[in-house]
Amino acid sequence: MSGTFLGMPSLPVFGIGNLHEHEPFPKAAHRELGNTQLRANLGHATRTIRDKRLAVVSELPDWEELREAGRAIKESVMARLPELLEQFEANFTARGGIIHWARDAGEANRIVAALIRDQGADEVVKVKSMATQEIGLNEYLEEQGIAAFETDLAELIVQLDHDKPSHILVPAIHKNRSQVRDIFLREMEGVDPELTDEPARLAAAARAHLRRKFLSAKVAVSGANFALADSGTLAVVESEGNGRMCLTLPETLITVMGVEKLLPAWEDLEVFMQLLPRSSTGERMNPYTSLWTGVTPDDGPQNVHLVLLDNGRSAALADEMGRSALHCIRCSACMNVCPVYERTGGHAYGSTYPGPIGAILSPLLTGITAEENSSLPYASSLCGACYDACPVKINIPDILVHLRGEDVDSKRGKKRLPSQMDLGMKAASWALSSGKNLGLVEKALPLGRLAAGPDRKITKLPGIAGGWTQSRDIPAPPGLSFRQWWDKEHQAPAAPPAATGTGDAGTEENP
Amino acid sequence: MNARTEILDRIRSALRDAPAVPDVPRDYRRSSALGEEELIELLTDRLLDYKANVFVEEAATVPQRLAALLESTGRYAVPHGLDQALFAEADAHDAGSRRVTDAPGHRLSVEELDGVDAVVTGSAVAVAETGTIILDAGPDQGRRVISLVPDRHICIVRAGEITAILPEALRRLDATRPQTWISGPSATSDIELERVEGVHGPRTLDVVIVRG
Ligand code: SF4
Numbered sequence: 001m002s003g004t005f006l007g008m009p010s011l012p013v014f015g016i017g018n019l020h021e022h023e024p025f026p027k028a029a030h031r032e033l034g035n036t037q038l039r040a041n042l043g044h045a046t047r048t049i050r051d052k053r054l055a056v057v058s059e060l061p062d063w064e065e066l067r068e069a070g071r072a073i074k075e076s077v078m079a080r081l082p083e084l085l086e087q088f089e090a091n092f093t094a095r096g097g098i099i100h101w102a103r104d105a106g107e108a109n110r111i112v113a114a115l116i117r118d119q120g121a122d123e124v125v126k127v128k129s130m131a132t133q134e135i136g137l138n139e140y141l142e143e144q145g146i147a148a149f150e151t152d153l154a155e156l157i158v159q160l161d162h163d164k165p166s167h168i169l170v171p172a173i174h175k176n177r178s179q180v181r182d183i184f185l186r187e188m189e190g191v192d193p194e195l196t197d198e199p200a201r202l203a204a205a206a207r208a209h210l211r212r213k214f215l216s217a218k219v220a221v222s223g224a225n226f227a228l229a230d231s232g233t234l235a236v237v238e239s240e241g242n243g244r245m246c247l248t249l250p251e252t253l254i255t256v257m258g259v260e261k262l263l264p265a266w267e268d269l270e271v272f273m274q275l276l277p278r279s280s281t282g283e284r285m286n287p288y289t290s291l292w293t294g295v296t297p298d299d300g301p302q303n304v305h306l307v308l309l310d311n312g313r314s315a316a317l318a319d320e321m322g323r324s325a326l327h328c329i330r331c332s333a334c335m336n337v338c339p340v341y342e343r344t345g346g347h348a349y350g351s352t353y354p355g356p357i358g359a360i361l362s363p364l365l366t367g368i369t370a371e372e373n374s375s376l377p378y379a380s381s382l383c384g385a386c387y388d389a390c391p392v393k394i395n396i397p398d399i400l401v402h403l404r405g406e407d408v409d410s411k412r413g414k415k416r417l418p419s420q421m422d423l424g425m426k427a428a429s430w431a432l433s434s435g436k437n438l439g440l441v442e443k444a445l446p447l448g449r450l451a452a453g454p455d456r457k458i459t460k461l462p463g464i465a466g467g468w469t470q471s472r473d474i475p476a477p478p479g480l481s482f483r484q485w486w487d488k489e490h491q492a493p494a495a496p497p498a499a500t501g502t503g504d505a506g507t508e509e510n511p
Numbered sequence: 512m513n514a515r516t517e518i519l520d521r522i523r524s525a526l527r528d529a530p531a532v533p534d535v536p537r538d539y540r541r542s543s544a545l546g547e548e549e550l551i552e553l554l555t556d557r558l559l560d561y562k563a564n565v566f567v568e569e570a571a572t573v574p575q576r577l578a579a580l581l582e583s584t585g586r587y588a589v590p591h592g593l594d595q596a597l598f599a600e601a602d603a604h605d606a607g608s609r610r611v612t613d614a615p616g617h618r619l620s621v622e623e624l625d626g627v628d629a630v631v632t633g634s635a636v637a638v639a640e641t642g643t644i645i646l647d648a649g650p651d652q653g654r655r656v657i658s659l660v661p662d663r664h665i666c667i668v669r670a671g672e673i674t675a676i677l678p679e680a681l682r683r684l685d686a687t688r689p690q691t692w693i694s695g696p697s698a699t700s701d702i703e704l705e706r707v708e709g710v711h712g713p714r715t716l717d718v719v720i721v722r723g
Contacts, residue, residue, distance in 0.1 A: 012521075012525070013521060041703070044703075044704065045704055048704055049704075061540070062538070062539040062540050065536070065538040065539040065540075066539045068536055068538070069535055069536060069537055069538070069539055072533045072534065072535040072536060073535050075530075075532075075533050076532045076533055076535065078526075078530065079526065079530045079531065079532045079533075080532055081522050081526070082519050082522050082523050082526075085519065085522075086519075095687065100514075101513075101514040101515040101518050102514060103514050103517060103518060107514060151711070152701075153699045153701040153702070153710060154699075154701035157701070157702075170700065170701055170704065171701075172701055172702070173703075173704070175702075176703065177702050177703055180702055199702040199703065199705045199707050200707045202702055203699055203702070203707045203709070203710050206710065207709075207710055207711055210711065211625075211711075214711070215621050215622070215625060215660075228686060230686075231686035231687050232687070233686045233687060239697065239698050239699055239700075239710075240697050240698065240699045240710035240711050240712065241659065241697035241710055241711035241712025241713075242710070242711045244655070244659050244691065244711070244712055245659065245711050245712075247655075248655045248656050248659055249621060249656065249659075259518065259522070266681065266686040267678070267681065267682075268535075269681060269686075270677045270678040270681045271539070273677060274539075274677055277641075281700070283694075284557065284560075284640070284641040284642060284694070285638075285641035285642065285643045285692070285694035286694065287561070287693070287694050287695050287696070287697055287698050287712070288691065288692065288693060288694075288697065288712060289690075289691070289692035290655075290689075290690070290691055290692075291686070291689065291690040291691075291692075292689050292690075293686065293687040293688075293689070296648070296688075296689045298615070298618075298654065299648055299654040299655055299656075299689055300654070300655055300656070300689060308518070310518045310521065310522075314518065314521035314522045314524075314525045315521075315525070317522060317525035317526065318524070318525035320528055320530075323525075323530075
């Protein structure tokens with residue numbers, strides 16, 4: 001059990017870094033929707049991975065039991081986090097590893113840069129890591145005059161093209177092979193000018209390009225998929241062997257990992273290493289997994305560092321309803337089943353963490369009021385496919401609803417200027433509160449017909465309703481409301497002046 | 512306050528509702544009852560699926576197999592703890608002149624490893640269901656780097672090392688030894704999701720499974 005907390009309860013301290021929407025999700029999504037290549041590639045990718053995943057998942061008779069164990073293990077990790085972190089630290093340190101704690105992105109970046117400088121290095125090789133992307137490490141190192149080389153093929157493509165990843169698993173899925181060839185021809189030193197766009201040739205070009213870097217690198221930077229508290233072991237799961245290169249060849253290895261990645265014990269790995277590859281790439285097992293515990297004399301890096309990162313994780317943990325978002329093992333299954341993600345792609349979410357998990361994790365890490373992240377919990381139809389796919393059973397729809405509530409509360413509490421949504425809601429409640437008011441609103445209907453023009457379609461609505469017309473046209477409203485039509489049709493010539501049933505509303509414009 | 516204290520305080524504060532620590536239901540499969548032949552068959556099937564090459568041998572035929580696999584190769588590396596008798600047949604042709612050994616006190620440099628065509632190692636344990644071979648840097652497997660840099664990895668898996676499922680394999684391993692889990696040659700699907708075998712790790716994986 002974790003020790004009872006006796007100090008002063010502190011306010012949550014949120015995270016910073018690449019975790020934000022810089023524009024509201026609907027706006028970003030609209031732009032990305034215009035990217036037909038992205039949509040086609042993404043549709044193909046999500047479908048393919050989804051099918052592969054289903055096939056390998058249905059092979060296991062005990063999939064549901066594994067999910068349930070995974071969920072319970074992660075829940076117990078969160079409940080015991082302080083104790084497990086201390087246990088991990090003791091074990092990792094006892095075997096020669098060095099642990100650094102970073103409150104936020106800025107502190108983590110400074111620690112990593114200082115460690116690199118200590119080695120007299122001005123470049124590092126990197127293996128794909130969402131944590132370092134979250135803290136904006138590459139950009140920071142560049143400012144500091146340190147070159148960071150991404151070595152994962154997709155990350156290399158994205159980095160060479162000065163672009164951003166669009167999918168956490170296949171970050172360059174928005175690029176076609178011919179574009180990849182063009183990027184290599186343009187950006188890769190000494191590349192064969194006859195390079196074709198065959199994926200095998202492109203992979204070979206990347207191999208040749210990075211080989212010298214791997215063999216001469218003095219410092220590598222990695223993330224970690226798991227950390228085992230009872231042994232002090234770290235694990236990296238990968239496919240290409242660039243991870244093995246980074247984790248084995250340089251003298252100095254710096255790993256950046258969120259505090260939530262712990263597992264209590266060695267035997268827990270048997271659960272997660274069955275859940276992760278099948279949920280992620282749809283493989284029975286990924287090609288390579290590396291495990292290391294501090295320093296192994298005479299084998300691999302002799303300076304081994306780990307930066308343990310908070311950056312908003314403790315704030316997410318403080319949200320009782322939302323804390324299970326920290327159970328995420330970044331498999332991307334929820335993205336591949338999400339109808340919203342399939343169409344918009346990862347860029348629309350702004351943050352390092354896209355898709356359904358990003359829609360809850362980003363605002364939990366940054367606070368719901370940060371920049372435009374309050375729009376993220378609305379980037380879902382609440383269909384529940386993500387929950388069914390999630391290997392650790394994170395109830396994403398429930399947390400989305402919870403965060404929508406937080407968003408509404410925070411806007412009220414902060415007495416922000418009433419938003420269009422608030423005004424719209426107010427107007428609706430006024431209109432619906434009495435038949436008379438509704439009648440007044442209905443009188444405006446012919447104005448709508450004017451806005452629609454001769455083709456009877458409204459293509460642009462102002463303000464918040466504009467979001468709706470950005471991707472579809474709405475038919476012009478009819479000239480008469482139902483109630484106006486009813487009155488007109490049912491006006492018996494000899495009816496008494498005070499007709500019953502329709503009340504007093506809607507009669508004003510009747511002759 | 513230093514970062515460590517502050518982060519741990521923040522986390523304790525976040526948990527002031529004292530959430531319950533749930534029992535972990537381990538109702539998933541933790542053992543199996545496959546015989547040696549079934550295990551070999553399953554492992555072979557999975558490895559072939561990953562585009563590895565698989566050869567099932569009797570103990571007595573391993574030297575011939577290795578000689579055949581190494582025939583077209585130039586120099587190859589081995590860890591000091593690998594039984595030299597396995598190379599009796601290969602040595603008959605070249606008197607061991609192509610073999611370089613990585614041993615304590617005589618470590619192969621990364622450049623030397625980059626200059627060899629292949630590496631031959633043993634393995635610690637294998638998982639049939641997932642087609643996974645696990646190396647734990649034992650004397651017949653060597654340092655992690657030797658099975659990484661050469662472009663071809665010839666890996667010897669003894670039948671007794673094969674388990675059916677992952678939980679059985681982990682029980683035989685020590686977490687603190689450096690481990691490499693290998694499931695096929697290196698691969699990527701990063702370009703239009705088309706799988707390409709062989710990126711940075713060895714592009715060819717030959718697995719010699721030894722019965723008995
Ligand atoms: S929320 Fe679940 S499904 Fe989505 S990436 Fe995380 S672990 Fe995978």
